[in-house]
Amino acid sequence: MIPTLDRNRAMLEQLENFLNSKTNISHHSLQIYKSDLKKFCKYLESIKVDLFKLDTYEIKAYLEILKCRYKDTSFLRKKKTVSLFFDYLEKNGFIECNPIKKIDFFEKNSLSKKNTKNTVEKAFIISREELDQILHYVSKKENKRDKLIFQILVETGIRAYEIINLTKHNIHPCTKQLYISCRYARSIPISDTCISFYKAYIETRDDNYPSLFITDYQTPLHMSSLYHILDTYGQLANLKYRLTPKYFRHYFAHQLLKKKYDLKEIKKLLGNSSLTTLKKYLID
Numbered sequence: 001m002i003p004t005l006d007r008n009r010a011m012l013e014q015l016e017n018f019l020n021s022k023t024n025i026s027h028h029s030l031q032i033y034k035s036d037l038k039k040f041c042k043y044l045e046s047i048k049v050d051l052f053k054l055d056t057y058e059i060k061a062y063l064e065i066l067k068c069r070y071k072d073t074s075f076l077r078k079k080k081t082v083s084l085f086f087d088y089l090e091k092n093g094f095i096e097c098n099p100i101k102k103i104d105f106f107e108k109n110s111l112s113k114k115n116t117k118n119t120v121e122k123a124f125i126i127s128r129e130e131l132d133q134i135l136h137y138v139s140k141k142e143n144k145r146d147k148l149i150f151q152i153l154v155e156t157g158i159r160a161y162e163i164i165n166l167t168k169h170n171i172h173p174c175t176k177q178l179y180i181s182c183r184y185a186r187s188i189p190i191s192d193t194c195i196s197f198y199k200a201y202i203e204t205r206d207d208n209y210p211s212l213f214i215t216d217y218q219t220p221l222h223m224s225s226l227y228h229i230l231d232t233y234g235q236l237a238n239l240k241y242r243l244t245p246k247y248f249r250h251y252f253a254h255q256l257l258k259k260k261y262d263l264k265e266i267k268k269l270l271g272n273s274s275l276t277t278l279k280k281y282l283i284d
Helices: 004-021 027-046 056-069 072-091 099-115 128-141 144-156 160-164 192-202 223-236 245-258 263-270 275-282
Strands: 177-180 186-189
Touching: 004 027, 004 072, 027 056, 027 072, 056 072, 056 099, 056 160, 056 223, 072 099, 128 144, 128 223, 144 160, 144 177, 144 192, 144 223, 144 245, 160 223, 160 245, 186 263, 245 263
Parallel strands: none
Antiparallel strands: 177 186
């Protein structure tokens, strides 16, 4: 692994080179670029990831964080700035391709395929047997952080970026509620079991990070770490697919429908899911 100091120096050097190459823009625009990119570099430092070895998970996580914190116009500008920086790195041979353009390409193709279909496809719902098998291995490992992560996913169906952005204060034991303060702000009821797992995990923490979940290196949990945790237990449970948060979201929505929850209430608990999406869970 590249030492932190060397990694930061290389990253900031390329940042300065990129900004110096922008001779055809105003001073005001240059300052905006600089501010946006310094925040991006700070994010990379916080998750201890090399700028030149990024994968799409880290980029997706950062874009989700931006989407969560900013209005659409600011989000799109910040995304474009980072994308221009990647264009510069690609052009000068530091990376093979711009990861943001790669993400946009796959999302556009996926959306195009969905729009060509006239019927609503059934969402894949994880079975109760598979879920029990996963939770068996989670319990067996006795990792209090992982137990809480899986309990929250099962009980709330929250998105990947929502779980990595949770703070210690997002869970209220007294009211038995999980509060989501990101883009789709809402509160979701949680069980005594979830509260118990939360208290047990918090007792193991001796750091000052506000983040609810941290890595084994005492840094806030990031997207690739979350996916790695889920993937590990998915493999232990011998699943034939890669376990991701969306499967717990599908399971949560399906359970609400089985319990005859009103569609508007389900939409509220999921955080702005479309009625078209909900129809996928109604298909037997």
